[in-house]
Amino acid sequence: MAAVCGVPGGCWGAAAGTEQEELVPPSFRMPNSNAKLRRSPRSGQEAGRRELVSRSLQSAEHCLEDQDYGTAYAHYLLVLNLAPELKTSVKETFQFTLFKWAEELDSLARIQDLFNCYEQALELYPNDEVICNSMGEHLFRMGFRDEAAGYFHKAVKLNPDFADAKENFYRVANWLVERWHFIMLNDAKRNLTYLKAIENAVCSGCKSVLDIGTGTGILSMFAKKAGASSVYACELSKTMYELACDVVAANNMEREIKLLHLKSLDIEIPKHIPERVSLVVTETVDAGLFGEGIVESLIHAWEHLLLQPKAKNQDVSTEDHGRVIPASATIFGMAVECKEIRRHHRVETQEVAGVHLPNSVQFFSPTYAFAGSEETVEPYTTEKLSRIPGGYIPLTEPFQVMTVDFNNLQELKSLADRKPWKLNQTVTEGGMLDAVVVWFVLQLDDEHALSTSPSEETCWEQAVYPVQGLSDYSVKAGDTVVMEVCCQDCYLKIQKISFSTSECGMDCSDGDDTLSLGNEAELCNALAGLQTTSKQDGKGQVCVLESTEIALLNNAPYHRCFKAAMAKVLSSLNPSKDLQSMDVDGHGSGGNLQEGQSKSSVDVVPDPLYILDVSEGFSILPIIAGKLGPVKAYSSIEKEQHQAVLNIISEANHFPKETLEFWLSHLEDENVVLQRPKSDKLWSIIILDVIETSGLIQQEVMEKAAISRCLLHSGGKIFPQYVLVYGMLVESQSLLLESAVQGTEPTLGFNIAPFINQFKVPVRVYLDLSTLPCVPLSKPAELLRLDLMNPLLNSSSREVKVQICKSGQVTAIPFWYHIHLDEEHSLNTSDEFSHWKQAAVVLDKPIQVQGYFTKR
Numbered sequence: 056m057a058a059v060c061g062v063p064g065g066c067w068g069a070a071a072g073t074e075q076e077e078l079v080p081p082s083f084r085m086p087n088s089n090a091k092l093r094r095s096p097r098s099g100q101e102a103g104r105r106e107l108v109s110r111s112l113q114s115a116e117h118c119l120e121d122q123d124y125g126t127a128y129a130h131y132l133l134v135l136n137l138a139p140e141l142k143t144s145v146k147e148t149f150q151f152t153l154f155k156w157a158e159e160l161d162s163l164a165r166i167q168d169l170f171n172c173y174e175q176a177l178e179l180y181p182n183d184e185v186i187c188n189s190m191g192e193h194l195f196r197m198g199f200r201d202e203a204a205g206y207f208h209k210a211v212k213l214n215p216d217f218a219d220a221k222e223n224f225y226r227v228a229n230w231l232v233e234r235w236h237f238i239m240l241n242d243a244k245r246n247l248t249y250l251k252a253i254e255n256a257v258c259s260g261c262k263s264v265l266d267i268g269t270g271t272g273i274l275s276m277f278a279k280k281a282g283a284s285s286v287y288a289c290e291l292s293k294t295m296y297e298l299a300c301d302v303v304a305a306n307n308m309e310r311e312i313k314l315l316h317l318k319s320l321d322i323e324i325p326k327h328i329p330e331r332v333s334l335v336v337t338e339t340v341d342a343g344l345f346g347e348g349i350v351e352s353l354i355h356a357w358e359h360l361l362l363q364p365k366a367k368n369q370d371v372s373t374e375d376h377g378r379v380i381p382a383s384a385t386i387f388g389m390a391v392e393c394k395e396i397r398r399h400h401r402v403e404t405q406e407v408a409g410v411h412l413p414n415s416v417q418f419f420s421p422t423y424a425f426a427g428s429e430e431t432v433e434p435y436t437t438e439k440l441s442r443i444p445g446g447y448i449p450l451t452e453p454f455q456v457m458t459v460d461f462n463n464l465q466e467l468k469s470l471a472d473r474k475p476w477k478l479n480q481t482v483t484e485g486g487m488l489d490a491v492v493v494w495f496v497l498q499l500d501d502e503h504a505l506s507t508s509p510s511e512e513t514c515w516e517q518a519v520y521p522v523q524g525l526s527d528y529s530v531k532a533g534d535t536v537v538m539e540v541c542c543q544d545c546y547l548k549i550q551k552i553s554f555s556t557s558e559c560g561m562d563c564s565d566g567d568d569t570l571s572l573g574n575e576a577e578l579c580n581a582l583a584g585l586q587t588t589s590k591q592d593g594k595g596q597v598c599v600l601e602s603t604e605i606a607l608l609n610n611a612p613y614h615r616c617f618k619a620a621m622a623k624v625l626s627s628l629n630p631s632k633d634l635q636s637m638d639v640d641g642h643g644s645g646g647n648l649q650e651g652q653s654k655s656s657v658d659v660v661p662d663p664l665y666i667l668d669v670s671e672g673f674s675i676l677p678i679i680a681g682k683l684g685p686v687k688a689y690s691s692i693e694k695e696q697h698q699a700v701l702n703i704i705s706e707a708n709h710f711p712k713e714t715l716e717f718w719l720s721h722l723e724d725e726n727v728v729l730q731r732p733k734s735d736k737l738w739s740i741i742i743l744d745v746i747e748t749s750g751l752i753q754q755e756v757m758e759k760a761a762i763s764r765c766l767l768h769s770g771g772k773i774f775p776q777y778v779l780v781y782g783m784l785v786e787s788q789s790l791l792l793e794s795a796v797q798g799t800e801p802t803l804g805f806n807i808a809p810f811i812n813q814f815k816v817p818v819r820v821y822l823d824l825s826t827l828p829c830v831p832l833s834k835p836a837e838l839l840r841l842d843l844m845n846p847l848l849n850s851s852s853r854e855v856k857v858q859i860c861k862s863g864q865v866t867a868i869p870f871w872y873h874i875h876l877d878e879e880h881s882l883n884t885s886d887e888f889s890h891w892k893q894a895a896v897v898l899d900k901p902i903q904v905q906g907y908f909t910k911r
Contacts, residue, residue, distance in 0.1 A: 104137055108134050112134055128172065131149045131152055132175060132179075149179075150186065153172060173190045184210040184211075184217050185217075187206045187210040187213065190206045191204070195223070201293075205294060207227060208231060208813075228814050232294065234793060237811065237815070240271065240807060241797055243800065243801040243803070245505055249336075249338070250281075250803060251503055252499035252500045253380060254277075254281040255502065255503075256281075256378065260375075261378065262283055263285040264278040265319075265322075265332045265356070265360060266289070266337065267319045267335060267339060268289070270338075271302050272288055272299035272314070275312045275314075275336075286311060287332065289316075289322060296316040300314055302806070305810065306806055319352045319355065320352065320355050324359070328360070331360060332377065333361075333375075334380065337349065338381075340384075340495075342517055343434075343435050343493060343547045346433065349461075350467055353461055354467050357377070357464040361379075362375065364376055364464070379461045379462050383498045384496065385498070386458070386493060387453050387496070389451055390450040391447045391490055391491075391492055392486035392489050394445045394489075396438070397489045397521075398609045399521075400420040401489075402608050404611070408614035408679050409618065409682055410679055415596055417524075419524070420436075420521060420602050421601065422436055422521055423524060423599075435493070435549075439509075440509035442827070444887070449484065451536060452483055454478070456547075470542040474541070476540055477539055477540075478538050481533065484532060487529060488530050489528070492509070493518040493519075493549065520550075525553060531557070534555065537551075537555060538551065538553075539551040596703055599696070607674075609888075609890075612882065616880045618683070621666070621774075624739065624740055625684045626684075629685065663685045664740075665686070665738045666680045666686050666740045666742075667740070668690055669729070669743060670743065670744040677690045687713070688715050688716070689721075689732065691719060730766070731766055738763075738768070738771055739771045740772055740773075741773050742773075743760065743763065745778055745841070745872075748890060748892060750870075750892045751820060751894055752778075757841070764844065773843045774876050776844045777844065778873070779839070780838045780870055781836065783836065784865045784904065785827075786830045786864050786867075786901075787827060790819055790895060795808070795897075817896055818895065821894075822869065822893045822895055832860065832865055832904055833857045833859050833861075833904075838853070838855055838870065859904050859905065860906065862906050865898065866897065868895060869893055869895040871884045871894075
């Protein structure tokens with residue numbers, strides 16, 4: 056996001072950030088110095104006001120010349136408050152002054168003062184898209200993403216053609232309106248099932264309804280359509296609350312549905328609603344059922360907002376008692392083998408491009424709850440198993456994990472206090488134990504249910520609990536998968552997953568915490584435990600990596616490619632005997648470079664070649680570089696835990712300590728990462744992160760490349776040297792459904808699409824092109840070239856002729872990259888080993904094509 060990460064936006068943002076000597080453009084001074092005040096017969100007080108305004112304008116101009124932005128800003132505030140008629144004439148100069156003063160306040164960590172300035176500016180210019188966008192940029196940099204997205208959205212609404220604001224808004228739209236809203240609203244089966252259950256409840260006597268977590272308000276409108284006399288809805292997200300207000304009004308129900316911008320836990324009677332309600336409807340569930348806080352919110356609702364539940368077999372009117380939709384849920388699980396899950400959660404190799412990974416380092420993904428951890432981490436990830444690359448193999452039959460009755464207060468309360476219980480499941484097919492996947496059946500009432508099973512056509516993903524920390528993952532039919540289940544921190548946790556072999560004769564009855572075994576069986580079980588234990592011996596260094604970082608470590612072609620390309624550059628820069636004899640695969644005479652160096656003449660110590668790796672996340676490329684010659688490799692890794700692990704890996708590969716250093720510790724200003732290694736030295740190789748794992752090009756990559764070129768000595772290279780963007784035309788109904796609500800049909804006649812579709816973005820990210828439901832309509836084509844070493848080869852726009860191979864409607868253009876480290880070594884971000892995902896541009900209006908050439 057160029058605008059977010061750079062100088063605050065606006066028409067002068069780029070100009071203000073191009074020169075280190077920050078001179079005020081003359082065009083800014085002229086309007087102020089020549090600003091004319093309208094003459095009119097006034098009292099002496101009016102003359103004094105004009106004089107004060109004139110002097111303040113002159114003072115502001117002098118302050119800008121002296122780069123005293125704070126004082127200049129104060130003068131402009133005075134001028135604009137005394138003479139509002141000057142707002143138009145001084146607007147651009149005021150914006151420039153605000154942005155420069157805000158930069159200064161930011162650098163001084165005077166955050167509250169910075170926001171006060173923007174609030175003052177927005178009081179003066181409430182409909183200024185440039186100021187709104189700049190405010191959003193500061194909020195985004197400080198981690199206030201929801202608030203930043205709101206300002207970007209406002210800027211786009213004020214000026215739909217404002218490019219910086221549009222780019223910023225698209226980048227953060229997921230925090231405003233999460234993408235699953237579109238998918239669920241397009242799920243007509245889900246919507247119809249909820250409607251019928253709500254109609255049944257209202258017809259049976261539930262006349263007052265509270266919708267918890269209303270989102271767009273669709274369930275509230277279902278309740279009103281069904282005939283409920285009183286409907287209340289609460290929504291915590293400010294953006295979703297405002298969206299629901301617009302939707303309800305557009306459907307002529309604003310007087311019949313009371314919307315509350317509140318968390319349900321904060322609703323009070325009679326302050327917010329007049330009395331207890333007879334029905335609560337909610338869909339505050341995630342792929343793991345409990346992750347959105349449904350248990351906590353329903354406990355509070357039963358205690359404070361709902362009428363008492365109807366006793367079993369009690370024959371009284373429903374309207375005198377409370378109930379919840381959904382009524383209950385049953386959670387199911389299944390152990391699976393899945394290569395894609397495995398490569399994102401377990402490091403599968405002990406050697407990466409000749410670098411040994413010692414056993415003393417234990418890599419885990421964030422889902423692994425290792426012993427002694429007090430940190431609350433979401434214990435699962437989510438996948439749509441029907442679309443996971445490579446598919447999956449069930450290792451067990453589906454089994455029931457637990458049930459929950461949402462209409463039973465005592466059962467809800469007991470969930471958090473319930474002790475962990477064990478589940479044992481027999482392996483029905485041999486394979487690699489990679490994960491336990493979980494889904495649920497949501498029983499809305501006695502007649503209507505929704506399933507999130509991977510075998511169902513559903514908008515839902517499944518919860519995935521990766522198996523980690525075992526010494527062996529290979530199971531065979533007859534073995535027993537053992538796991539511990541609990542409900543803690545608002546999550547369903549499935550942990551301590553292991554297995555025992557069938558030879559032990561282990562008693563694996565469900566839910567029994569203590570196993571009564573004979574001496575022989577106890578011995579077998581203990582031996583199996585030694586083989587499959589997930590406990591740590593306390594001697595290793597634990598390293599928690601993001602799943603994409605683990606996938607990167609497992610990406611063998613990536614590391615081999617970088618090793619070969621770096622060796623080529625270093626050989627050309629230092630053609631010494633040691634370096635020339637290096638085998639790129641690590642098996643040649645130069646395999647132990649440090650030993651070779653120690654045998655070289657003590658009189659000739661070659662100057663090291665400097666290598667800088669500024670790729671994001673955990674990278675071992677600096678260590679790989681250290682095996683290629685007399686180099687000084689710098690890593691830009693920030694986390695102390697990751698730095699400690701790199702040092703351990705370096706020591707295990709017999710590197711001297713001075714071979715690897717951490718670049719950020721050498722910088723006075725961490726915001727200026729690209730600098731010389733030393734005042735009299737330049738870099739031989741600079742490794743840049745060009746492509747995000749999401750499938751998009753990194754922010755400001757060409758600006759970083761321009762700086763990097765100035766920091767290379769003769770013969771030095773930027774990696775990658777250039778990138779080719781490839782794409783093709785496809786017809787994909789799935790991408791349409793995931794990107795925008797398709798009219799009123801899926802929402803059963805309610806007008807929601809125009810409002811939520813304001814938040815659609817033109818690019819879908821984190822796609823797996825290999826499993827994307829689509830029909831290719833063209834062959835892949837090269838769309839664009841980004842040359843980091845030779846910018847003269849780049850073009851801002853290009854017309855591409857694409858060969859149509861099938862007639863149809865073009866709905867999207869998926870794209871991916873060929874990353875060229877040099878002419879001989881390249882990486883394809885769409886191959887099966889790639890840790891990168893792909894992305895796609897989704898068209899606003901489909902284009903009909905026939906089987907001939909068309910221009911795009």
